[in-house]
Amino acid sequence: KDLILKKAREVCPCNHQTINTFFCRLFPVLDWLPRYNVKTQLLGDVISGLLVGIVAIPQSISYSLLANQDPIYGIYTNFFCNIIYVAMATSRHNFVGSFGVLCLMIGQSVNRHLQLAGYSDNNAGSLLVGNSSSFSNGTGACDRSCYAITVALSLSFLVGLYQILLGVLQLGFVAVYLSEPLLSGFVTGSSLTIITSQMKYLLGLKIPRHEGVGSFILTWVDLFRYIQNTNICDLVTSLVALAIIVPVKELNDHCKEKMKAPFPIELLVVIVATVISYYFNFEERYESAVCGHIPTGFRKPTLPDINLFSSLAVDALPIAIIGFVMTVSLAEIFGKKHGYAVRANQEMIAIGMCNLIPSFFYCFASSAALTKTLLKESTGTQTQISGLVTSLVLLLVLLWIAPLFYSLQTSILGVVTIVNLRGGLRKFRDTPRMWQLSKLDTVVWWTTMLSSTLITTEIGLLVGVCFALLCIIFRTQRPRATLLGKVSNTEIYEDQSTYKQLSSIANIKIFRFESSLYYANKDYFKTVLYQKTRVNPILLAAKHQQVVEAQANADTGNSKSFFGARFICLKPAKKRAEKPPADACPPSIDMHTLILDCGAMQFIDTVGLSVLKETHHDYKEIGVQVLLANCNPSIRHRLQEG
Numbered sequence: 001k002d003l004i005l006k007k008a009r010e011v012c013p014c015n016h017q018t019i020n021t022f023f024c025r026l027f028p029v030l031d032w033l034p035r036y037n038v039k040t041q042l043l044g045d046v047i048s049g050l051l052v053g054i055v056a057i058p059q060s061i062s063y064s065l066l067a068n069q070d071p072i073y074g075i076y077t078n079f080f081c082n083i084i085y086v087a088m089a090t091s092r093h094n095f096v097g098s099f100g101v102l103c104l105m106i107g108q109s110v111n112r113h114l115q116l117a118g119y120s121d122n123n124a125g126s127l128l129v130g131n132s133s134s135f136s137n138g139t140g141a142c143d144r145s146c147y148a149i150t151v152a153l154s155l156s157f158l159v160g161l162y163q164i165l166l167g168v169l170q171l172g173f174v175a176v177y178l179s180e181p182l183l184s185g186f187v188t189g190s191s192l193t194i195i196t197s198q199m200k201y202l203l204g205l206k207i208p209r210h211e212g213v214g215s216f217i218l219t220w221v222d223l224f225r226y227i228q229n230t231n232i233c234d235l236v237t238s239l240v241a242l243a244i245i246v247p248v249k250e251l252n253d254h255c256k257e258k259m260k261a262p263f264p265i266e267l268l269v270v271i272v273a274t275v276i277s278y279y280f281n282f283e284e285r286y287e288s289a290v291c292g293h294i295p296t297g298f299r300k301p302t303l304p305d306i307n308l309f310s311s312l313a314v315d316a317l318p319i320a321i322i323g324f325v326m327t328v329s330l331a332e333i334f335g336k337k338h339g340y341a342v343r344a345n346q347e348m349i350a351i352g353m354c355n356l357i358p359s360f361f362y363c364f365a366s367s368a369a370l371t372k373t374l375l376k377e378s379t380g381t382q383t384q385i386s387g388l389v390t391s392l393v394l395l396l397v398l399l400w401i402a403p404l405f406y407s408l409q410t411s412i413l414g415v416v417t418i419v420n421l422r423g424g425l426r427k428f429r430d431t432p433r434m435w436q437l438s439k440l441d442t443v444v445w446w447t448t449m450l451s452s453t454l455i456t457t458e459i460g461l462l463v464g465v466c467f468a469l470l471c472i473i474f475r476t477q478r479p480r481a482t483l484l485g486k487v488s489n490t491e492i493y494e495d496q497s498t499y500k501q502l503s504s505i506a507n508i509k510i511f512r513f514e515s516s517l518y519y520a521n522k523d524y525f526k527t528v529l530y531q532k533t534r535v536n537p538i539l540l541a542a543k544h545q546q547v548v549e550a551q552a553n554a555d556t557g558n559s560k561s562f563f564g565a566r567f568i569c570l571k572p573a574k575k576r577a578e579k580p581p582a583d584a585c586p587p588s589i590d591m592h593t594l595i596l597d598c599g600a601m602q603f604i605d606t607v608g609l610s611v612l613k614e615t616h617h618d619y620k621e622i623g624v625q626v627l628l629a630n631c632n633p634s635i636r637h638r639l640q641e642g
Contacts, residue, residue: 025346029087032383041382048381049389051261052095052372056390057397058270059372059420061291061405062413063098065201066194067364068107068114068209069152070145072294072402074098079394080358081366082387088350090343091331092383095372095390096354098364099326100421101190102319104197105457106152106364109315111209113151113308119144151312152364154304158316159365160356163324167348175325175344181434182464183325184427185445189452189460191424192216194417199223201414202238204231204288216453233286234411241269241415249419261379266416270408278407289410294402301360316365318458320352323367327351330368334377371420440475444468479515481528484597493597507590509533510629512597517608525611535589537618544622594619599630609642 012018024031056078064074078097085096142150166174196219200207206229207222245265252262282288328344335342355365376386427445435442447467452460484493485502493510496502511532513525530536596615604612616626631639 025343026349027087028090028346029384036383036385042385044380044382045385046389047261048376048379049386050393051264051379052376052386053390053393054264054267055375056095056097056372056394058266058413058416059369060098060394061270061408062416063100063103065410065413066100066107066197066417067098067103067152068110068148069364070149070294071291071405072398073149073152073362073364075394075398075402076298076361077358077363077366079391079398080361080363081354082391082394084354084357085350086384086387088346088353089331089384090341090346090350091327091335091368092338092340093334093373093377093381094327094331094368095376095387096327096351097366097369097372099323099367099369100194100417101187101326101457102323102365102367104190104194105315105319105322106155107197108211108457109155109312110148110151112211113311114144114148115211116311117147119147149362149364150305151308153302153359153362154308155312155316155319156355156363156365157304157359158309158312159320159323160352160354160359162316162320163348163352164356165352166320166324167345167352170345174321175328177465177469178321178325179441179444179468181438181441181445182448182468183329185448186322186452186457186461186464188424188427188445189449190457191421192449192453193457194421196220198414198417201289201410202234202418203227204234204411205229211456213455213459215456231286231288233282233288234409237273237282237288237409238411238415241273241412242419245269245415245419246422249422256378262375266419270405270412270416273412274405274408277409282409283407291405291408291410291413294405296399296402298398299362302362304359315458318461319365320355322461323351323355323365324348326370327368330370330373334373337377370423440471444471473520476515476518477520478524479513479521479600481511481513481525481532483532484510484512508593508595509591510595510597512600514600516602516604517611518603518605519607522607522611525608526615529615533591533594535591535594535619535622535624537622537624540589541618541621589622589624591624593625593627595627595629597629598632598635601635602632604635604638606642609638612639613642 057075060074060078061071062074064071067074081096085094089096165171193216196216197209199219200223203223205223205226207219207226210218210222248263248265252259252265256262277283277288277290283290324347327350328342328347331342331347332344351367355363358366431442431445434445444464444467448460448464450460451463455463482495482497485496485499485504486493487499488501488503494502495512496504509532511529513528515521517525596612612628619626628639
């Protein structure tokens with residue numbers, strides 16, 4: 001007990017400096033805010049925050065549709081997450097809020113639970129009496145919208161809990177298993193799924209939302225099946241909006257170095273479309289789907305539904321990992337670009353808090369949003385003060401402006417969502433270049449993209465991770481193996497098949513195996529070793545044993561005649577000469593020493609150690625000495641122990 005207390009006091013000294021350091025690391029705002037320079041930093045933060053806030057308004061509403069939620073909850077999510085992230089983030093440029101890929105995964109989980117609870121796309125007004133998390137009215141009834149946000153906020157609570165636990169336990173290394181080709185393929189596959197899910201809004205069709213394996217194909221089948229029911233008003237509105245937004249956004253990208261700020265075309269289209277829809281009464285005249293009433297103000301905090309945790313636990317895990325990876329990746333990119341340090345585990349805790357705390361205020365899961373983060377960095381943000389300015393813009397919407405979007409068509413929101421997925425679709429243009437650089441990475445990209453699209457996003461991510469790991473195993477299972485030659489007048493040894501004019505040392509062969517030696521590549525090691533050296537010690541030893549036995553039989557002899565004995569001895573020799581083994585070695589061995597270059601071996605397991613023992617023993621049987629070179633300390637230790 002005394003020893004434990006002594007060690008605990010040494011590791012966790014409780015004094016004023018330690019407490020200050022702890023809180024400054026947990027809340028980085030306490031470190032940089034006292035040094036904030038109002039004269040040089042405030043103007044850039046205010047301008048950037050205003051512009052990002054203007055862009056965030058239509059995207060908050062459109063991504064709510066993707067997450068199967070009412071528009072107000074998307075605004076809540078972006079408002080609360082920014083405030084919390086300001087206090088806890090080490091990144092100065094990340095924007096945390098609704099992100100398309102996460103909203104898709106949230107919407108799939110919410111829709112699945114709505115179906116289990118007895119709701120469907122066509123009975124949005126139905127009631128589920130007696131739900132423990134009811135808050136839609138004072139009568140104790142919870143309608144479809146109420147149950148949907150209950151599922152989403154419970155999911156957000158679990159996502160935040162996972163991310164905080166991973167950060168506290170210093171498990172940020174899990175992100176290394178999501179390589180760049182894998183993430184890129186996943187984002188592209190998810191983008192295709194998102195576009196598919198939004199097509200019914202662009203066409204004004206009322207079709208069921210499919211979930212599970214094959215939902216991508218089933219949705220397109222339904223789109224073509226019911227295409228004769230297309231709402232012409234929604235279709236024309238969508239085409240006009242696309243024709244306006246896409247060229248302007250392309251112009252923004254093309255002229256971003258010359259323009260101080262991109263033109264907010266999305267917000268302008270949303271405002272104009274809302275005004276036109278209101279004055280021409282699209283909802284009643286053409287039966288166009290609109291946002292409807294969006295309430296103002298804030299709701300009272302609520303608790304997540306504990307009864308849903310067991311069914312949401314699996315859904316929350318991939319959302320937590322993807323959210324963390326996107327947040328840390330963007331933070332590190334801009335941290336390197338602008339020369340400041342980013343702590344991955346602190347970012348994980350920060351994004352976890354951005355999901356955990358807002359779940360009590362009717363928010364769904366969030367992460368760093370790519371498009372808004374790029375906009376934030378390009379418009380001159382200096383610190384996370386710009387996030388507070390963005391929250392202030394969203395606060396104005398929450399308090400006064402939100403009801404004005406009553407007549408906004410859902411087809412416009414679908415257009416806004418689809419247009420912001422252009423970056424994911426552009427990855428198709430990069431695949432030829434990727435194929436030239438690495439064919440295996442390209443296969444990983446296509447595998448992840450197709451599985452995320454054709455199966456489900458969660459299973460697609462799992463398939464991508466497993467396939468990428470299998471590719472690594474495949475690379476180590478059949479690595480490159482070469483014989484080395486000496487560069488003239490030097491002590492440098494290189495691959496004989498790659499470099500010219502290398503000299504071989506007489507009767508000595510140097511073999512390099514460019515991978516660790518373990519159970520998966522042990523057979524390949526021996527096969528390629530025999531192939532490269534052209535000496536198979538097992539076959540040579542067997543041949544030598546046969547000769548010895550034949551000689552012994554000849555020497556012992558019997559009562560047969562001298563010529564008969566000669567004939568008997570010569571028959572098997574003639575048979576062997578006529579039918580040699582497939583990989584028989586030449587009678588004379590052109591080496592007396594074999595050197596194994598272990599410089600590329602990082603580790604050797606027990607099976608690899610046994611292979612080295614067998615190799616040493618087999619070559620010793622035919623008079624060849626085996627030496628090991630360039631062994632690192634861990635391999636030398638393993639050899640000594642074994």
